[in-house]
Amino acid sequence: MHAGLLKNSVCCRKCGAMHLARKATTWRCSKRSCDTAQSVRAGTVFYHSRLPMSKLVMLIYYFAADEPASRVRQYVKVGWRAMTEWFNILRGFCSKEMLH
Known part of the structure; x- marks a missing residue:
């Protein structure tokens, strides 16, 4: 993929x-x-993201590992809003891939 x-x-x-x-x-x-x-x-x-690529990569990793949001926020040190927005973006990518 x-x-x-x-x-x-x-x-x-x-x-x-x-x-x-x-x-x-x-x-x-x-x-x-x-x-x-x-x-x-x-x-x-x-x-348009202001987050460093290192944090974005960590968010992608923890999303793929299905880590609970509360832990991800602590590990990556990002706010709820940023984490939620990125998890929604990643869910969208996954949904799009599964539909094809």
């Missing part, structure tokens, strides 16, 4: 292919003269 939560590759809007930067948080154009950059979150469900 490929959920497609993050993009495997991105094309530079100006001149072609991009590569992941060292810290893997941005795509950078392969041509030095272009200097185009784009967040790895751009065009994904994570784009």
